[in-house]
Amino acid sequence: MKHAHVVITALLAWSAPAFGRAKDRPRIAVIGSGIGGSSAAFFLRQELGVQAVIDVYEAEPQAGGRLLEFTYLNSTYEAGGSIIYSGNRYMSDLATSMGLTKVEPPKTLWRYGMSLFWLKRTVAKALDKFLTIYALQNEGFTFATPAELWSKIGLNDYVNMTIADHLWSAVGEHTLLERELVYAVNRVNYNQDNDLNALAGLISLVTLVGGDLFKIKEGNAKVAQKLLGVAGARLHFEVTVTGVASTDTQQYKLLAGNESLGEYDAVLIAAPLELAGIAFNIDGATDPPAPQHPFQTTHATFVRGRLRSEYFSVEEGKGMPQTVLLTEDGQGEVFSSIALYERLEDGDGVYKLFSRKPLHTGLLDGLFGAGAWRTLFHRRWSAYPKLQPQHSAAAPPVILYAGHGIFYVNALEATVSAMEVLVIAARNAALLARQWLAADADGADASAAAPSLATEASSSSGGSSGSGSGGGGAVPSLDVQRAPPGGGSDTGADVVMGAADVLVEL
Structure with missing residues (x-):
């Protein structure tokens, strides 16, 4: 892919948008500090x-969420x-603009025949449609429900069928590739089987059509932490928001138990409502149906030891692979995947194991040898919604209450759960919040208040930096707005200011 360099400049001088509801200094609350928040x-x-x-309110002592x-x-x-995925334009560009280091994770090699060609073509077709999101958002497109987005870009039908059924319709048979590669990728990414919806399943397979995978050397959570710093947000850690209530002044009061956390002109909820335990009291409004999407429990366990070849019936002398993925034929195993993250000087490895249940001592003895292993870290996650096919209209709305400024970032996660999808949803919620705040009593068009977000671009190749036929032109501008100095949260958390000029390689 050709490269272009875009200098992103902090726009400190452009005139502020007019706020009909919030006057000159709007107050916005964000609940959750993961990548969405x-x-x-x-x-x-x-x-x-x-x-x-x-x-920004966060129940944990640090930013990052999942x-x-x-x-x-x-x-x-x-x-x-x-x-x-390197083709995830928001995550890739944000990581670079924040000065973070991208490194390659361990790679897995696959070998399949013509079925791989058909799978690549199927993934590419869905990816081309997905990539049109960026151009739409640059033009100010917003969606009030996930169904509006998926219908707009032609992906709604993918939500209504399983990945297995979609591949059957595309290839005409259930292949070895489907039972092995597709199943294994879905177990690694979502800890779910091939009965998840086709959109989520195909997005898991995007590297088949080009691009690379990366992680952040400093830790992926650093993306979230840096974004909060550049935003100049006031951070409130170890605060659990339990309620949102409307006020007589057309604002929204946040509650932690019986304590008021403050009143706001708009609220963005960037945490799964199924897990957050937030109660709403909005005068004159009918509560939307409570989200009923169960979450997939995932256990991430890091173990130091040496995998035993006998457990996997690997012939002596051939060596153990660095990655073990579960195929459809191996569904009886407790673990979903095993990956070697690092080989230590004494020959031991640091392995990451994904599973749906806790790994018992007997299994770890079998994998690594009795008493020859040590657990370094374990975390039980409610990691993702269970992504079975559903009519997209069943997904929760983004605008939780019609005529109110409460926006649900995680609504989109009911159909596809990925870091990039949450960033797309976050930008949509921010656009909706600005429209809400800019609307005045006479119902003026909120879009008229939009500031112009200009970039300076100089191409090092003379070509386009877009990729894929559905790229929609330029990569979204990520103009950095610096908040006023001297900020700081009521809880004593520091606000780290971002640089005025940031070089982004696209």
């Missing part, structure tokens, strides 16, 4: 300018969301 804060700063007050790493012997290991 942090990128929502970032895009809110872009859309609302330096005068907006952005408060992005989490731990350190062992000076090495950082990803225990949550682990890998990023």
Whole structure:
């Protein structure tokens, strides 16, 4: 792919948008500081300018949500969301613009015949449609429900069938590739089988049509932390929001138990409502149906030891592979995948094991030898919604209450759960929030208040930096808005300011 260099400049001088509801200094609350919440804060700063007050509430003591790493012997290991596709334009560009280092994760090689060709073609068709999202968002397109987005870009039918059924319709048979590669990738990515919806399944396979995978050397959670710094958000850690209530002044009060956390002109919820336990009290509004999407439990376990070849019936002397993935024929196994993350000086390996249940001692003795292993880290996650086919209209709305400024970032996750999808959803919520805040009592067109987000671009190749026939032209501008200095949260958390000029390689 050809490269272009785009200098992203902080627009400190453009005139602020007019806010009909919030006057000159809108206050916005973001609940959750994972990649959805942090990128929502970032895009809110872009859309609302330096005068907006952005408060981010997080129940945990650090930002990152389901992005989490731990350190062992000076090495950082990803225990949550682990890998990023280079074609994910928001995640890739944001990581670069924040000065973070991209490194390659361990690779897996596959060998299949013509069925791989047909699978690549099927994935490419879906990817071309998905890539049109970026151009649409650059033009200000917003969606009030996931169904509006998937219908707009021609992917709605993919949500309504399983990946197995979709591949059957495309290839005409159930192939070895489907039972092995597709099944294994879905177990690794979602800990789910080939009965998940076709859109989620195909997005898991995007590297088949080009591009690479990467992770962040400093830890993927650093993307979220850096975004919050650039956004100049006030951070409130170890605060669990339990309620959102409307007020007589057309604002929204956030509650932690009986304690008021403040009143806001708009609220963005960037945490799964199925897990967050937030109660709503919105005068004159009918509560939307509570999301009923069960979440897939995933256990991430890091073990130090040496895999026994006998467990896998590998002939002596041939050596153990670095990655073990579960195929459809291996569904009886407790683990979903095993990956060697690092080989230590004494010959031991640091392995990451995914499973649906805790790994018992007997299994680990079988894998590594009795008493010859040590657990370094374990985390139980409610990692992803169960992504079975559903009518996309069954997904929760983004605008939770018609005529109100409460926006649900994670609504899109009911159909596809991925870091890039949450960033797309976050930008959509920020656009909707600006439209809501800019609307005045006379119902003026909110889009008229949109600031112009200009970039300076100089091409090192003279060609386009887009990829894929559905790329929609230029990569989204990521103009950095610096918040006023002297910020800081009520809980004492520091606000790290972003640089005015950031070089992004696209």
